[in-house]
Amino acid sequence: MSATLDVPAIGAPHTVDRPGSRQQSEVTRLLPTWLLAFVVAALCAFILVPMLYVFLASLNNDLSVARGDFWPETFSLENYAKIWTSVGLANGLMNSVIVAGLTAVVSAMLAVATAYVLVRYEFRGRLTMLRGLLGLQSIPGTLLVLPVFVLYASAATALGIQIIGTYWGLFLTYLTFALPFSTWVMVTYLRGLPRELEEAARIDGASNMGILTKIILPLSWPGIIVSAIFAFLLGWNDVLFASVMTRPETQTAAVALQIFATSTESGAVPYYGQMMASALVCAAPVVLLYLFFQRYLVGGLTAGGVK
Structure with a gap:
């Protein structure tokens, strides 16, 4: 008994379904054009x-x-000229940039180090910490407003340190919510990085800190950008905690918009034009942030999906 194999002749044309080819797109497309x-x-x-x-x-x-x-x-463009005096948007935007930007940078940096330990090392309580990161995401922020406020007020009474109404008090509040999510994003991203690079560095005598700063950080920029942007959005869009933890000098742009909208509701005709202009001005930094870091966002969000 003999078996025959159909081998194409030398030089005969053959087709290969490459990514993005017409054959593959027709097969994988779920909807008609x-x-x-x-x-x-x-x-x-x-x-x-x-x-x-x-x-x-x-x-x-x-x-x-x-x-x-x-x-x-x-x-x-009269509405855009008025919002800087009627809404007090300049002070609110500056406060939002300071608090949200600091939250984004600190949470992203801490998340990289924390995620590296959780992914690369085995220790007791590791799985509990990973599950806790997910569990913390399910707690509504409205349930924590009063406990956080009481905690800060008690700390101010006991230690003599003013927390409520300061930048760093609001920063600590946002960091508490941003850090678990940022850490989970980095855990997912670091799981997709090959261990061989770290092993080669250890053979060359690199320390744990050297591996983290010279290998992990340069390779983790997409994940860092994603975690930083989501932490930035947490502080930028928040109204609940900012309205409780700030005073007029430290209130953010979201609180300034809320106060302006509430104060104009009693008038005959609310200042709709200024509200719309203020909303666009407040949304512009976030849109520019997404456009500037778009390629990092795609890589960071899809990391870990395919190994």
């Missing part, structure tokens, strides 16, 4: 139409916005 285009267009419209309305309303007068006019009769 027309339906995929419709879904993408619908999602873009769902996002862009409200943003366009906010932008046009910021260029319109308050009475026209109150009437429900979508397109302004006259375009004016």
